[in-house]
Amino acid sequence: MPNIQTTAFEPIVLPASDNGFTFHSYATSPRGEQLVLTTYGEKAFLLQILQRKHNTLIKTQKLTRLSPVSILQDALHSFASLHDLELTYANIHPEKKSIIQEEDFSILKGIEYFVTQLSYKKKIIVEVGFGSGRHLLYQAKQNPDKLIIGIEIHKPSIEQVIKQCKLQEIDNILIADFDARIFLQLLHSNTVAQIFVHFPVPWDKKPHRRVISDAFVQESLRVLREQGTLELRTDSENYFAYAWDTFNNLSKYDLHIRKNYDLPISSKYEDRWKRKEKNIYDFILTNEERSEEKKSFDTITFEEEVSFEDVQKRFQNITIKGDDHFVHFEDIYFIDEKNGFIKISLGAYEKPEHKFLLFKENKIQYFPSTMLPLTQNVKSHKIIKEFLYV
Numbered sequence: 001m002p003n004i005q006t007t008a009f010e011p012i013v014l015p016a017s018d019n020g021f022t023f024h025s026y027a028t029s030p031r032g033e034q035l036v037l038t039t040y041g042e043k044a045f046l047l048q049i050l051q052r053k054h055n056t057l058i059k060t061q062k063l064t065r066l067s068p069v070s071i072l073q074d075a076l077h078s079f080a081s082l083h084d085l086e087l088t089y090a091n092i093h094p095e096k097k098s099i100i101q102e103e104d105f106s107i108l109k110g111i112e113y114f115v116t117q118l119s120y121k122k123k124i125i126v127e128v129g130f131g132s133g134r135h136l137l138y139q140a141k142q143n144p145d146k147l148i149i150g151i152e153i154h155k156p157s158i159e160q161v162i163k164q165c166k167l168q169e170i171d172n173i174l175i176a177d178f179d180a181r182i183f184l185q186l187l188h189s190n191t192v193a194q195i196f197v198h199f200p201v202p203w204d205k206k207p208h209r210r211v212i213s214d215a216f217v218q219e220s221l222r223v224l225r226e227q228g229t230l231e232l233r234t235d236s237e238n239y240f241a242y243a244w245d246t247f248n249n250l251s252k253y254d255l256h257i258r259k260n261y262d263l264p265i266s267s268k269y270e271d272r273w274k275r276k277e278k279n280i281y282d283f284i285l286t287n288e289e290r291s292e293e294k295k296s297f298d299t300i301t302f303e304e305e306v307s308f309e310d311v312q313k314r315f316q317n318i319t320i321k322g323d324d325h326f327v328h329f330e331d332i333y334f335i336d337e338k339n340g341f342i343k344i345s346l347g348a349y350e351k352p353e354h355k356f357l358l359f360k361e362n363k364i365q366y367f368p369s370t371m372l373p374l375t376q377n378v379k380s381h382k383i384i385k386e387f388l389y390v
C-alpha cells in the first residue's frame with residue numbers, strides 16, 4: 001500500500017486543498033496516533049500519521065482504503081506537497097502508467113449501490129471470490145444479456161478484472177469488493193440465475209471464515225430463481241466433506257455431485273491443481289421453490305443528536321458482548337472538543353465489521369460507509385445507542 005516517510009512532520013492549518021483533494025482536519029488519539037479526514041469528490045477516507053522512533057510514516061487508514069490505488073497515491077503526494085515534506089521514502093509513483101483510468105472503476109460498487117440502485121431487469125449471475133477472473137470474464141462473454149456480479153476482496157484481482165473489462169470491451173460486469181457472506185443478504189429474492197463459488201479458501205484452521213455455511217446456503221436459495229443453481233467447485237477433500245455436511249443440513253434438496261469434470265474454462269488456480277493430479281469436485285444445488293420477498297433494506301442511522309464532549313468523558317476501550325453479537329469500542333480520536341471519531345468493531349462474532357463513528361456538530365454517522373441492518377448489526381447498533389444516549 002502506498003505510504004510516505006519523513007523525518008520532520010509539522011501540522012499545517014487545515015482545511016487545505018490540492019489537486020482535487022481536501023484535507024479537512026487532523027484527529028488525534030490519546031496515544032498520539034493521528035488521522036486526517038480527507039475527501040476527493042464524493043469519496044472520503046482517512047490518512048494515518050504514525051510517529052515512529054526515527055521517522056514519521058503516513059499512509060491510508062486500512063478501513064477506509066479505496067480503489068483505484070492511484071487516488072491514494074495522489075492523495076499522499078498532495079499531502080506531502082501541502083506540508084512541504086522532505087521525504088525519506090515514498091512508494092506513491094506507479095512504475096508504469098496503468099491503462100485503467102478512474103472512470104473504469106465505475107463498475108466497482110459499494111454496499112449502498114447494491115441496496116438502493118441495483119437494477120433487476122436482467123437475470124443475474126453471481127461469482128464469489130473470482131480471483132484471476134477468467135471464469136467471470138468467460139461468463140460475461142457467454143451471457144451478454146445477463147448481469148454478472150463478481151465479489152472479491154483482493155484488490156489486485158479486482159484491478160486486473162477492471163483492466164480486462166476495458167481491454168475486452170465487456171460492459172455487463174459489476175464488482176462488489178466486500179465480504180461475500182454479507183453480499184447475498186443485499187439482493188432481492190428470486191432474482192439470481194446462478195451463483196458460482198469456485199475454489200473458496202478452505203480455511204482449515206479457521207472454519208468460521210469459510211464462505212459456505214448454513215446461512216450462506218439459505219441466503220443462496222432465497223435469492224436464486226426457481227431452477228437457479230449454487231455451484232461450488234473445490235479441490236480440498238476437507239472442504240468437500242464440510243460442504244457435504246452443510247448441504248445435508250437442508251431438510252430437502254436437489255444436489256448433484258461431479259468429480260473431475262472439466263468446465264469450458266479453467267482458472268490459473270485450477271490449472272495448478274490439475275497439474276498435480278488433484279481431484280476436483282463440484283456440488284450443484286438447484287433451487288426448487290420460490291422464496292418470500294424480502295423487505296427492502298434501509299441503512300442504520302443515528303436520529304438523535306449527541307454531544308461529543310459528553311461521549312468522550314465516558315469513552316473507554318471495552319467490549320460489550322451479546323449472545324451472537326458484540327461491540328468493541330477501540331479508540332477515540334479528537335478533531336477538537338466537539339468533533340472526532342471513535343473506532344469500533346461490531347456485529348456477528350464470525351464476520352465482524354470494522355468502522356468509525358464520526359461525530360460532527362452533534363451528529364453521528366458510520367464512517368467510511370453506512371451500516372446495513374443485518375440482524376447482528378441491528379443488535380450491535382442498539383448497544384452503541386445505549387452507550388451514546390445515556
Ligand SMILES: C[S@@+](CC[C@H](N)C(=O)[O-])C[C@H]1O[C@@H](n2cnc3c(N)ncnc32)[C@H](O)[C@@H]1O
Nearest residue numbers: 129130131152153154179180198199201267269
Ligand atoms: C483460492 S482463490 C480462487 C479464485 C478463483 N475462484 C479461481 O478459481 O481461481 C479464492 C478467492 O476468494 C477470495 N475470497 C476469500 N474470501 C472471500 C470472501 N469472504 N468474500 C469474497 N471473496 C473472498 C480470495 O480473495 C481469493 O481471490
